[in-house]
Amino acid sequence: MKAIITLIFLFTLASPLALAKGEYMTQSAFLTQAFGESVPTRQTLWLRGDLKKEVTDLLGHAYGKIRLHYWQQGSTTSWILEQIGKERPITAGFVVDQQRIVQAHVLVFRESRGWEIKRSAFTQQFEFTELTDDNRLSKHIDGITGATLSVNAMNRMAKLALRLDQEVQLTLAHHQTN
Amino acid sequence: MRITKLTNRVLLNWHRQVGLFVAILALNLSITGVLLQHTELFKLDRTYLTSSWLLDWYNYPEPKVSLIQLEQQAVIQVDDQILLGETVVGSSDGPLWGAAATDDFILIGSGYGLIWLTHEGEVIDQMPSPIAEPKATLARTGDQFQIGTDNDWLIADPELADWQPGQAPEQPPLSVEASSFRHVDLPAALSVGVSLERLLLDLHSGRLFGSIGVLLMDLASIGLVLLAISGCWLWLRRR
Structure with missing residues (x-):
């Protein structure tokens, strides 16, 4: 009897639903992976005026909040963003260097379907992706059957991270010029 | 020849009566079926109904x-x-x-x-x-x-x-x-209550009305099959 219960328990753990939700990477682990042990101070970027409009156009809807946090060291910026896949927000982290994504990770997945986007085989596709002039990703990202909405959410967040990085670099260049 | 005519008349009467019974249920099946095919388009899974009678009907646990x-x-x-x-x-x-x-x-x-x-x-x-x-x-x-x-x-x-x-x-x-x-007046997009998709699914299958509803939809489905057969039979006979 015990063996049967153990088997049922193991089967439940191995089922896709059990794999689906959860925190895959903490914020501190993500930042350590991005910057090593010396994580820079957190900074804020406000979505106001033209930037807010551009972000709304880019995502197809307004972003969930207007004050965003990021971490910057030289030409590298790191962003933790959220987008709803189908019903619940997906939290993902992006590291952008020289206006190209160098790392992408799913940090928290709350949906019941589409968890396959957490796999490195999927997230590695974003590496060395840039934002084109018409606000598209420079590389084609292969979708995952049954995870279309989660994939779309990741694509939107990747574009947003690249656009926000541009804004930070522009502001920095402006300050340096003055 | 006379037997065949008699059989045709009986079959025609039966075809009409079953057709009338099935028509209403088929209408429900078709309309709900088309709507369910386009859940995303009509936002059925993102529209929630919170009428008191519906929550009571579903024995929906009252949210805090x-x-x-x-x-x-x-x-x-x-x-x-x-x-x-x-x-x-x-x-x-x-x-x-x-x-x-x-x-x-x-x-x-x-x-x-x-x-x-x-x-x-x-x-x-x-x-x-x-x-x-x-x-x-x-x-x-x-x-x-x-x-x-x-x-x-x-x-x-x-x-x-x-x-x-x-x-x-x-x-x-x-x-x-x-x-x-x-x-409290709640917006339809709040994911609390019975989703429109769930209501239409239950209407489509007849489960909204319990086991009688399911039985009726089963009968309607069988009736549709029989109508198709009797319809073809009558058409072929008349030719």
């Missing part, structure tokens, strides 16, 4: 509702969702415990987090609460938000980035009131 009445609007928590008036502004992993409003902003405390927003319901930021005790509450002094328990208060800087010890607030904290789900 609590609210804090601000000067102009109410902050409402329905299960794990937080609303400002009728706008969903966030979700929470714990109960609503405080809300305060200045001239420009509103701050909501629930679970372990704070939601900072404008009076229009636009979320500025979400952040962890500097105090996460069941007795914690929110208040304000002038344009500054305060968080505290009975005697200890913290006061925030304008960016809500730094909280320092402060005096008791000028405005006393507002109390959290328990309310009934049926007494």
Whole structure:
């Protein structure tokens, strides 16, 4: 009897639903992976005026909040963003260097379907992706059957991270010029 | 020849009667079927119905509702969702415990987090609460938000980035009131209640009316098959 219960328990753990939700990477682990042990101070970027409009156009809807946090060291910026896949927000982290994504990770997945986007085989596709002039990703990202909405959410967040990085670099260049 | 004519007449009468019975149910099957085919387009899975009779019909467990009445609007928590008036502004992993409003902003405390927003319901930021005790509450002094328990208060800087010890607030904290789900006007997009998709699925299968409904839809489906056969038979005979 015990063996049967153990088997049922193991089967439940191995089922896709059990794999689906959860925190895959903490914020501190993500930042350590991005910057090593010396994580820079957190900074804020406000979505106001033209930037807010551009972000709304880019995502197809307004972003969930207007004050965003990021971490910057030289030409590298790191962003933790959220987008709803189908019903619940997906939290993902992006590291952008020289206006190209160098790392992408799913940090928290709350949906019941589409968890396959957490796999490195999927997230590695974003590496060395840039934002084109018409606000598209420079590389084609292969979708995952049954995870279309989660994939779309990741694509939107990747574009947003690249656009926000541009804004930070522009502001920095402006300050340096003055 | 006479037997064949008699058989045809009986079959025609039967075809008409079954057709009438099946027609109404087939109409239901077709309409709900087409709508369900386009769930995304019609936002069926994102539209929730909260009529009292429907919730009673489904034996839907009543969601927990609590609210804090601000000067102009109410902050409402329905299960794990937080609303400002009728706008969903966030979700929470714990109960609503405080809300305060200045001239420009509103701050909501629930679970372990704070939601900072404008009076229009636009979320500025979400952040962890500097105090996460069941007795914690929110208040304000002038344009500054305060968080505290009975005697200890913290006061925030304008960016809500730094909280320092402060005096008791000028405005006393507002109390959290328990309310009934049926007494609050909730937006259709709030994922509480019976989804339109679920209702249409149950209407499509007949489950909305219990085992009798399922039996009727089964009979209608069988009737449709028989109608198709008898229809073809009669058409071929007449040729």
